[in-house]
Amino acid sequence: MGCAAGSAGRRVPRPRADALRNRERIVTAAREVYVEYGAEAPLDEIARRAGIGNATLYRHFPDRHALVDAVVRSVMVRAAEQAERIADEEPDPFAALCRFAHLAADERIGALCAMLSCGFDRNRPDLDAERRRLEGAVEGLTERARRAGRLRPDVEAGDLMLVLSQLSRPLPDSGSLDMGRFAHRHLQLFLDGLEAPARSELPGSAVTLEDLRRAAP
Amino acid sequence: MGCAAGSAGRRVPRPRADALRNRERIVTAAREVYVEYGAEAPLDEIARRAGIGNATLYRHFPDRHALVDAVVRSVMVRAAEQAERIADEEPDPFAALCRFAHLAADERIGALCAMLSCGFDRNRPDLDAERRRLEGAVEGLTERARRAGRLRPDVEAGDLMLVLSQLSRPLPDSGSLDMGRFAHRHLQLFLDGLEAPARSELPGSAVTLEDLRRAAP
Amino acid sequence: MGCAAGSAGRRVPRPRADALRNRERIVTAAREVYVEYGAEAPLDEIARRAGIGNATLYRHFPDRHALVDAVVRSVMVRAAEQAERIADEEPDPFAALCRFAHLAADERIGALCAMLSCGFDRNRPDLDAERRRLEGAVEGLTERARRAGRLRPDVEAGDLMLVLSQLSRPLPDSGSLDMGRFAHRHLQLFLDGLEAPARSELPGSAVTLEDLRRAAP
Amino acid sequence: MGCAAGSAGRRVPRPRADALRNRERIVTAAREVYVEYGAEAPLDEIARRAGIGNATLYRHFPDRHALVDAVVRSVMVRAAEQAERIADEEPDPFAALCRFAHLAADERIGALCAMLSCGFDRNRPDLDAERRRLEGAVEGLTERARRAGRLRPDVEAGDLMLVLSQLSRPLPDSGSLDMGRFAHRHLQLFLDGLEAPARSELPGSAVTLEDLRRAAP
DNA sequence: TATGAATGAGATTTCATTCAT
DNA sequence: CATGAATGAAATCTCATTCAT
Known part of the structure; x- marks a missing residue:
C-alpha cells in the first residue's frame, strides 16, 4: 500500500524535510538555551543558536508557550525511553531506580523542571500521551522496588520525580x-x-504524579 | 547640638530616621517580591510595594545588585539567629538540625537561593561577617550531630544548606x-x-560551604 | 489559424483552467477580507480564505497593489453592470439614480472605497476600460435625471459617487x-x-469624475 | 487656605508642569498623526512628532487605547465648545446648525471618527461627561432648528453627527x-x-445619539 | 533628600515578500 | 505551476537606570 494516498482525498501534505530539520534544531537549541539561561531566555537567542531567523521560530511555534511544550515533550520522551530501557536491562529493582534517577539528572531534567512543571498541566491534553508514558515507566520502577521491599513504603513515584527535579536544578547564574x-x-x-x-x-502525604499533574500554573 | 556637626566643614550626617525606615521597608518589600516574582522582579514593583518612589530606591541602592545584597544579608542574619537559638534550646543534636532545616524552609530560604548563591560570591567581602556567622551556626549544628553519631560522617554543612535550598525552591509558576x-x-x-x-x-566529595562560596556568577 | 499554437517555439500558453479558477477565488476572497478587515488585511488571511498557498497569491498578483487593482476592477464592473441594467429597466430618471445608489451601497462600494480611490489613479491605465465604463453608466443616469429637471443642476456624477462611497463606509471596528x-x-x-x-x-465646484481620477496616492 | 493641604492627609501630588506639557504635546501630535495616517499610526511616529521618547508615551498612556481615548476626549470637548459658542452667537437656528457642521468638519472630526466611534462605547464611562456635553450641545442646536420648522422633522442629532463624520472622512491614502x-x-x-x-x-428609523452610543466595538 | 518623569535598549510578535521543494 | 517555509524589517510594549523638580 502506498504511504501517501491511503485514505480519502484529504490533504495532509507530508512536512518538508528541511522544515522538519529546522524544527528539530529549534527544539534542541531551545533545550540548551533553557538549561543555560532559564525559561526566560530570549527567543532571539534560541533562533540565533539554531541558526535560523527569528520569524522562522514563530512559524513553528506560535508563541513562547508552544516552544516550551515541545521541549517538555522531548524531555519526557527521552526520560521515558531511558526508564523503559533500564527496566528491561537492570535486574536489581533498587539499582534500576537509582540508574534512572542519575540518568534523568544528566538529562538536565531539573534544569528543565520549570517547563516540566508546565507539562503536568491538565490543560495540555496534547501532552497526555507523553506524560502517561513517563508516569507509567517511573511508576513501574518504583512499584517494583517497593514490592521487593527496597523502597520506603510511604514514598511515591511523584516524590521521586519532584525531588529529582529539584536536586538537579541549576542555581540561577551559577556560572x-x-x-x-x-x-x-x-x-x-x-x-x-x-x-x-x-x-x-x-x-504531608505522599506526592503522587496526580499531584504534580494538578500543580501547573 | 547634633552629634553630626563635630568638626568644621565635614559632613558626616547621621542617617535620618525616615531614611532608615525607608531602607528597611525597601528590603522587606524586596524579599517579598523576590519570593513572589523571582529575581527578575521589576524594581518599580518593589518600590511600589514599599510605598516609595523608584528613584528613592536608587538613592539607597545604587543598582539592582546592591539591593540583592541587602536582602541576602537580611536572610542570612535571620537564618543565623534561628540556628543559634535552636542550638541553645534543643538538647537533641539531630532534632536541632531538623528544626533548623524546617524553619529555614519556612523562611523561604529556597525561594531566595538565587540571591543567596550570589551572597556566597567571593567578590562581596561586605557580606563576609554575615556569611561567617551563618556558616558558623550551621557548622555548629552539624558538627554536634556528627559527633553524637547522628549524622552520616560523609556529609557536610554545605550539603545540608544546598539541599535545603533546592528542596524548598518554588517551582516556577507553580500557581x-x-x-x-x-x-x-x-x-x-x-x-x-x-x-x-x-x-x-x-x-563527588562533600560540599563545603567554601564550595558554595566559590559558586557565584 | 488557431490563436494558440501559431508559430514554432513561442510559448503563449493559454492559462490553465485551475489557474483561472484560483485567480477568481483570490479576488473573491480578497473582496470579502477587505470589507471585513480593511485594506490592511494580511495577505496570508486572503490566501487562507481562498484556500490556496500564499505563494500562489504572489504568482497571480506580484504585489499587494496588483491584488487591489483586481478587486477594484471587479467592483467597478459589477457596479457598471447594475447601472446599465437599471438605465434599461427603470423609466423614472430620478428613481433610477436612487436605485443605483442603494444597490451600490449594498455592493459594499463604500467599504471598498479605499481601493476604489486607488482605482481612479491615472497611473493605472490598465483600469481605464473599466473606469470609463462605470463613469459612462453613472453619467448616463445623472445626465438623464438632470435633463428631466430632477437633479440639482450644480451636482455632478462625481459628487454622487463620492458621497455614496463615504456614506456607506463602515465605521472602523463598528462591530x-x-x-x-x-x-x-x-x-x-x-x-x-x-x-x-x-x-x-x-x-467649491462640482466634483467630476476627473477629480476623483486625480485623487489617488 | 493653602492650595495643597486642603483635605485629609491623602497624597494627590499635583502633576508636574513638564509632564503636563508633555501630555499635551502627545495628544496634539496624536491627533495630527491620526488624521494623517489613520488610527493604525505607529506610536513611535507619534512620539517622534511630539519630540519625546517612545517610552514616555507609554508612561502617559499605558496602551494605544488610552491614547485614543485622550484624543477622543479632546476632540469632543473642542466640538462641544464650538457648538455652545455658536448657540450663543448665531440667532438663526438653521444657520447655527450649518456653522457648527462646517466648523466640526474643519476640526477633522471625520478623520477622527474611527476614534470617535470608540468614544461612544458604553464601556468607557470615563468619557461620559464629555460625551454628554457634546450630545447636549448638538441636540440643543438641532432641537432649536426643528422647533423653528427649519429641519426635516424625521432627522435627529445623531443623523447629523454621523453624516458629518462620514462626509468629512479622508479617503485612505488620498495624498x-x-x-x-x-x-x-x-x-x-x-x-x-x-x-x-x-x-x-x-x-430605517432616525439615528439617535443613543444608537451611536451602542455602536462601539 | 525624595520623587515622578524621561529614556534608550531590548524583548515579543506580525507581515509582506522571497526561496526552495 | 503550486506550495510551505524562511526571513528581515517594523511595531508594540517593558524595564533598568538617569534626570529634573
Whole structure:
C-alpha cells in the first residue's frame, strides 16, 4: 500500500524535510538555551543558536508557550525511553531506580523542571500521551522496588520525580559552579535514604504524579 | 547640638530616621517580591510595594545588585539567629538540625537561593561577617550531630544548606501548588537519610560551604 | 489559424483552467477580507480564505497593489453592470439614480472605497476600460435625471459617487453597528436633497469624475 | 487656605508642569498623526512628532487605547465648545446648525471618527461627561432648528453627527486630494436637504445619539 | 533628600515578500 | 505551476537606570 494516498482525498501534505530539520534544531537549541539561561531566555537567542531567523521560530511555534511544550515533550520522551530501557536491562529493582534517577539528572531534567512543571498541566491534553508514558515507566520502577521491599513504603513515584527535579536544578547564574557534581551526590544521598527503613513519619502525604499533574500554573 | 556637626566643614550626617525606615521597608518589600516574582522582579514593583518612589530606591541602592545584597544579608542574619537559638534550646543534636532545616524552609530560604548563591560570591567581602556567622551556626549544628553519631560522617554543612535550598525552591509558576507541603515532606525524607548509616559511597566529595562560596556568577 | 499554437517555439500558453479558477477565488476572497478587515488585511488571511498557498497569491498578483487593482476592477464592473441594467429597466430618471445608489451601497462600494480611490489613479491605465465604463453608466443616469429637471443642476456624477462611497463606509471596528441601516437612510436623505431645488450656493465646484481620477496616492 | 493641604492627609501630588506639557504635546501630535495616517499610526511616529521618547508615551498612556481615548476626549470637548459658542452667537437656528457642521468638519472630526466611534462605547464611562456635553450641545442646536420648522422633522442629532463624520472622512491614502473641498461641498448639499421639506419616507428609523452610543466595538 | 518623569535598549510578535521543494 | 517555509524589517510594549523638580 502506498504511504501517501491511503485514505480519502484529504490533504495532509507530508512536512518538508528541511522544515522538519529546522524544527528539530529549534527544539534542541531551545533545550540548551533553557538549561543555560532559564525559561526566560530570549527567543532571539534560541533562533540565533539554531541558526535560523527569528520569524522562522514563530512559524513553528506560535508563541513562547508552544516552544516550551515541545521541549517538555522531548524531555519526557527521552526520560521515558531511558526508564523503559533500564527496566528491561537492570535486574536489581533498587539499582534500576537509582540508574534512572542519575540518568534523568544528566538529562538536565531539573534544569528543565520549570517547563516540566508546565507539562503536568491538565490543560495540555496534547501532552497526555507523553506524560502517561513517563508516569507509567517511573511508576513501574518504583512499584517494583517497593514490592521487593527496597523502597520506603510511604514514598511515591511523584516524590521521586519532584525531588529529582529539584536536586538537579541549576542555581540561577551559577556560572562556574558544576551543579552536576552536587546533583549526583545529593541524589545518591537521597536515594540511600529511600532504601533505608523509615525513621520518622513524613509530614504531608505522599506526592503522587496526580499531584504534580494538578500543580501547573 | 547634633552629634553630626563635630568638626568644621565635614559632613558626616547621621542617617535620618525616615531614611532608615525607608531602607528597611525597601528590603522587606524586596524579599517579598523576590519570593513572589523571582529575581527578575521589576524594581518599580518593589518600590511600589514599599510605598516609595523608584528613584528613592536608587538613592539607597545604587543598582539592582546592591539591593540583592541587602536582602541576602537580611536572610542570612535571620537564618543565623534561628540556628543559634535552636542550638541553645534543643538538647537533641539531630532534632536541632531538623528544626533548623524546617524553619529555614519556612523562611523561604529556597525561594531566595538565587540571591543567596550570589551572597556566597567571593567578590562581596561586605557580606563576609554575615556569611561567617551563618556558616558558623550551621557548622555548629552539624558538627554536634556528627559527633553524637547522628549524622552520616560523609556529609557536610554545605550539603545540608544546598539541599535545603533546592528542596524548598518554588517551582516556577507553580500557581496553586503548595510547595511548602512538598518541601517539608522531602526535607524530612532527606533528613531521615542523613541520620541513617551510609548505604553507598557518595559520588563527588562533600560540599563545603567554601564550595558554595566559590559558586557565584 | 488557431490563436494558440501559431508559430514554432513561442510559448503563449493559454492559462490553465485551475489557474483561472484560483485567480477568481483570490479576488473573491480578497473582496470579502477587505470589507471585513480593511485594506490592511494580511495577505496570508486572503490566501487562507481562498484556500490556496500564499505563494500562489504572489504568482497571480506580484504585489499587494496588483491584488487591489483586481478587486477594484471587479467592483467597478459589477457596479457598471447594475447601472446599465437599471438605465434599461427603470423609466423614472430620478428613481433610477436612487436605485443605483442603494444597490451600490449594498455592493459594499463604500467599504471598498479605499481601493476604489486607488482605482481612479491615472497611473493605472490598465483600469481605464473599466473606469470609463462605470463613469459612462453613472453619467448616463445623472445626465438623464438632470435633463428631466430632477437633479440639482450644480451636482455632478462625481459628487454622487463620492458621497455614496463615504456614506456607506463602515465605521472602523463598528462591530455590532448595522451600518447598512444608516447608509441607506442617509443616502436617501441625501438623494432627497439632490432632487429638491437648490437652497444655497455650494462651496467649491462640482466634483467630476476627473477629480476623483486625480485623487489617488 | 493653602492650595495643597486642603483635605485629609491623602497624597494627590499635583502633576508636574513638564509632564503636563508633555501630555499635551502627545495628544496634539496624536491627533495630527491620526488624521494623517489613520488610527493604525505607529506610536513611535507619534512620539517622534511630539519630540519625546517612545517610552514616555507609554508612561502617559499605558496602551494605544488610552491614547485614543485622550484624543477622543479632546476632540469632543473642542466640538462641544464650538457648538455652545455658536448657540450663543448665531440667532438663526438653521444657520447655527450649518456653522457648527462646517466648523466640526474643519476640526477633522471625520478623520477622527474611527476614534470617535470608540468614544461612544458604553464601556468607557470615563468619557461620559464629555460625551454628554457634546450630545447636549448638538441636540440643543438641532432641537432649536426643528422647533423653528427649519429641519426635516424625521432627522435627529445623531443623523447629523454621523453624516458629518462620514462626509468629512479622508479617503485612505488620498495624498494630494483636498478632502476639505469635497467635505464642505457635500456637507452643504446635505444640509440643504435637511432644511427642505421631506420628499420621501426615509428607510430605517432616525439615528439617535443613543444608537451611536451602542455602536462601539 | 525624595520623587515622578524621561529614556534608550531590548524583548515579543506580525507581515509582506522571497526561496526552495 | 503550486506550495510551505524562511526571513528581515517594523511595531508594540517593558524595564533598568538617569534626570529634573
